Amino acid sequence: MSAFFAVIRRDLILAFRRRAEIANPIFFFILIVTLFPLGVGANTQLLQAIAPGIIWVSALLAVMLSLDSLFRSDFDDGSLEQMLLSAHPLTVLVLAKIIAHWLVTGLPLLLVAPLLAVFLGLPEQALGTLLITLVLATPVLSLIGSIGVSLTVGLRRGGMILSLLVLPLYVPVLIFASNAVEMAGNGLAVDAQINILIAIFFISAVLAPLPAAAALKMSVS
């Protein structure tokens, strides 16, 4: 247990010392969302209609942009070898790394997204749902992403393969999350979508660290 918290603590300190790198995804997120009104014109109704999609697609791309940093530096400097050698189960350490990754990428998205939603004119009644979907689904993005990264971390240029591996798995999250926000905007019930997102969250929280740890062992060998 102490190793679990030590890994989270270490990764948060590292994130703090590499602020510029960590700010990239959130900056990217804000940029895409703010560029849309310029691209499609300031048509309020149109923007309102596509706001859930814009926010969710940008969030998804922002998380994907940050995925490579999850294991890259540990792989390059040998810290990963040391984690593999420790007597602690690797899945627990991997889960700690995923949580730290979410804290530095998912959580900031969560804080900025409502502001951007207002900026795009998303109806007020949908804001709560947007937050709930972000709370449930951004951890899923980190969890699923960890499998892809651990498979590609041994490759020098794994970026393209990473997106090919991970994007199809992100699609259900995107569909249910943006659909929930859209429905909420129209004043409809969103229980079904939220329940499915909760299910996806729990399944990936339990299952994702296992293949990720196995893939890391393969990447190191």
Add this chain to the structure above:
Amino acid sequence: MDSPPIESRCFEAKNLSCIRDDRVLFEGLNFKLSNHQVLLLEGKNGCGKTSLLRIICGFREQDAGEMLWCNTEIRDSLYFAEMAYVGHLDGVKKELTVLENLKMSLALGQQGSYSIDQALDKVHLAGYDDSLVQSLSAGQKRRLSLARLLITNNSLWVLDEPFTSIDKEGIKLIESLMHEHIAAGGMIILTSHHELVLHEADVQKINLSTCH
């Protein structure tokens, strides 16, 4: 301060072989290492020294054979809690301070006979506690990764070229650390191009170039 004696342990490799890209690096390799013993792997570049060490660390699967720790298959034993590895990569984070790095190693392992301060003193890095690792020289980083061996509890050291980028004084220092570990009942498996000076130690040598 002397480390407490280590209980009786042994590492045994039976019939190990390693094949890489259809090339047999070594096969039918047998050795047994007990307390107070050193195993020095020799051979020219590319003969499989590092591959053997990575197999011993469990990073790589051996292509045949088995490895036993106290007569139990290593993956079913407490082997990984009792071994430590310093490889080509230092395994330290350059954005963290010396102290933070060692605390992390300690969290991943078990408290050994030295405290962090004592270990830093021992590897001549006292006073560097709060320096970022990126400001250290290559040799200092190497010594820091060796400090990891001292603070955690382990009986088997696996060292891949521990003398790389270390000055003459540092070599003497590492030799004395190794000597102390051996005297306390530890075991060491290492590769080195440097002529090893370990008096009174029981050193086995295996030349991998001849193992196929």
